[in-house]
Amino acid sequence: MLNPLLKLAEEKKSIELKWLYNIKMADAYSVYYDNINNKSLYYYQQADSLVNDNQELTNLYMVTQIRWGYYYYIYRKVKQAFPYFLKASEYKNRIPPSKIPLVADHFSYMASFYSYIGDHGSSVEYLKRAIPYTRVNSRKRIDMLNSIGVYLRKDSIPDKSESYFLQALEVAEQARDSVWIGIISGNISEFERDRGNLQKAIDLVYKNIYLSEKFEEYLDAMRAYIILAQYYLEKNEPRAAKASLYKAQGYIENKPYFLPYKMDIAKTMAEVAKVEGNKLKELHYLKDYISYRDTLSKSISFDRMQKIYWQWESERHQQSIIQAEQKKNQLKVQYQFIAISLFLIFVIIVLLINRLRNKEKIRSTLLEKDQLQLAFEKNKLDKEILVLKDSLEEFTDTIKFNNQTIDQLRQELNQSEKIDHEFYNQINDNLNSMLDSHIMTEDRWTKFKLIFDRVYPGYLASQKERFENLSDNDLRLLALIKLELSNRNMSELLGVTVDGIKKAKQRLKKKLETVH
Numbered sequence: 076m077l078n079p080l081l082k083l084a085e086e087k088k089s090i091e092l093k094w095l096y097n098i099k100m101a102d103a104y105s106v107y108y109d110n111i112n113n114k115s116l117y118y119y120q121q122a123d124s125l126v127n128d129n130q131e132l133t134n135l136y137m138v139t140q141i142r143w144g145y146y147y148y149i150y151r152k153v154k155q156a157f158p159y160f161l162k163a164s165e166y167k168n169r170i171p172p173s174k175i176p177l178v179a180d181h182f183s184y185m186a187s188f189y190s191y192i193g194d195h196g197s198s199v200e201y202l203k204r205a206i207p208y209t210r211v212n213s214r215k216r217i218d219m220l221n222s223i224g225v226y227l228r229k230d231s232i233p234d235k236s237e238s239y240f241l242q243a244l245e246v247a248e249q250a251r252d253s254v255w256i257g258i259i260s261g262n263i264s265e266f267e268r269d270r271g272n273l274q275k276a277i278d279l280v281y282k283n284i285y286l287s288e289k290f291e292e293y294l295d296a297m298r299a300y301i302i303l304a305q306y307y308l309e310k311n312e313p314r315a316a317k318a319s320l321y322k323a324q325g326y327i328e329n330k331p332y333f334l335p336y337k338m339d340i341a342k343t344m345a346e347v348a349k350v351e352g353n354k355l356k357e358l359h360y361l362k363d364y365i366s367y368r369d370t371l372s373k374s375i376s377f378d379r380m381q382k383i384y385w386q387w388e389s390e391r392h393q394q395s396i397i398q399a400e401q402k403k404n405q406l407k408v409q410y411q412f413i414a415i416s417l418f419l420i421f422v423i424i425v426l427l428i429n430r431l432r433n434k435e436k437i438r439s440t441l442l443e444k445d446q447l448q449l450a451f452e453k454n455k456l457d458k459e460i461l462v463l464k465d466s467l468e469e470f471t472d473t474i475k476f477n478n479q480t481i482d483q484l485r486q487e488l489n490q491s492e493k494i495d496h497e498f499y500n501q502i503n504d505n506l507n508s509m510l511d512s513h514i515m516t517e518d519r520w521t522k523f524k525l526i527f528d529r530v531y532p533g534y535l536a537s538q539k540e541r542f543e544n545l546s547d548n549d550l551r552l553l554a555l556i557k558l559e560l561s562n563r564n565m566s567e568l569l570g571v572t573v574d575g576i577k578k579a580k581q582r583l584k585k586k587l588e589t590v591h
Contacts, residue, residue, distance in 0.1 A: 077103070090125050094135055097122035098142060111150055119143045134174045137166040138181055145184040148191070160188055172204050179205045179215055186222065195226035202226075212250040217243050221259055228265075237266050257286025261299045268306060277306050297326035297336060304343050313350040320344055338367035358526065365529075520551060527554050542587060549583050556580075 077099055084092030101118035108115070123139050126132040144159030163185065172178045182205035186198040202219045209216040220243035227236035240262050247255040261283030268276040280303045287296035300323035307316035320340050327333050327340075345360035528535065534557065535550050545553075548569075555565045562576045569576070 090129070090132065091135065094122050094125045094132075094139075097125070098139070101142075101146070105146055111147070111152060115146060119146065133166060134170050134176070137163050137170055138176055141181045141184050144188065148184075148188050153191070156188065160185065167201075172208060179209045179219070183215075183219065186226075190222075190226060195230045198226050199223050212246055214250070214252060214255065217247050217250065217252060217255045217259075220246065221255070221262065224262060228262075233266065233269075237263070240266075253286045254290045254292055257283040257290075258292070258295055260286075261295070261302065264302065264306075268309075273306060273310055277303065277310075280306065293326045297323050300326075301336060301339050301343065304347075308343065308346055308350070311350070313347045316343065317347050320347070334367060334371050338364055338371055341367055358522070362525065524554070527557075531557065544586055544589075545583075548579070549586065552576075552579055552583055 077096055080092065080099070081096045083089075084096055097118045101115040101122065104112055104114035104118070119139070119142070123136070123143070126135040126139060129136070140159045140163035144156040144163065147153070147156035147159070172182070175181060182201040186201040186205075189195070189197040189201070202223050206216060206219050209219065220239050224236045224239035224243060227233075227239065240259055244256065244259045244263065247259060260279040264276040264279035264283070267273075267279060280299050283299040284296050284303070287293070287299060300319045304316040304319035304323070307313070307319060320343055323336070323340055327337060341360050341364035345357050345364055348354075348357035348360060524535070535554060538553055539545055539550065551569065552565070555568065560568070562573050562580075565576045566573045571579075
């Protein structure tokens, strides 16, 4: 299909057309294989060799680096993509955007990559440069304005963020683009919520959902339903929140991309269950939330390492540029007067000192950012543990209260003289059945231990490590003692007599004293 283009390039002896042919071939094989492949790499290399040393075609060289880097990036080979985006970034201020072919598309690629590594400021800069080269009322312009709003919100600049969302909405309304009107309405809803206009925020999200589902933008509809559920919770309407979450679950797919949304749904479901007073469901969803969060944290750690690698690669690249420039200057210095040489050396020293100072400032800023992140994560974890601890305390208080109630009923039953013997046995059996329902089975012990270990991390493990002869029953007894339950409550939970508990405590005490 592209052979006529190659033939025309050879007839006209056009480097630009040959370059375009190789770029198109690389793209075609990328689509065909849907992965990294040798054919695409070959044609990217051919395109690069055509414009690498041509000073008149630096714009095409920059585009080659962008497309080559984006090729690796879309298949998440981020490490391999770094060098190409670094080379492309060198030409950002050298080449006017008007000289770059399809500048809107290529600067969008750059913005997407910078956003992925957490540099939202650079993403915004590239998009601002590209917007004037998009068609008025085009979807590309709407997308860019909306993306700037998203990036500014991620950098906690709400005023400017809302301004760009409103610009995007205005263009979308002029273009009558219903899909984008819905998406942007959902983004704006967060600002209305922050102002206290909760019902207006809900109306905007419903608008987002309606238009997204109408035009089959189901991924955006899923995100909107999760946001809607959170708004309903703030409005203290758990049933409506739950219904929204069920809708969101209908769009979830079993792919890694959906893991953060699964985590958000589980967390919000736990909050709904808490409002409804359903402790079992709350614990169930908290368990799912923790599982998703732990899985996601591994992925986040990998992304964080990728970003650190990018920073290191960027510094190394800049250093190599500086070193190359220094060598070039040294060759010129040899033919100049000693005074000029000394002056240049002095300038270089000043530049190096400033660079070291800037590097130290950057390092301090990164360290402060990491410390703030760690403090945030610790605070978040402390809150989760506090919720679990409250659940554990409520669990033990409920057991104590139920046991007291059953004992009181049994005492009143024993004091009653006029009660029928058969009816007496029936009531007594029911009370015994109620007590048996509290017995800690293996399944209940597993769930109980999961919560206990979160509230008292390492307690049972450290006891087992210090006293290797402790059995599972000993560990259960230690956990109940830690919760300050009475012998009677322990006996009801473990399904043994009070004397059995006392003897078990004595045996446990001997085991602990034997090790000492």
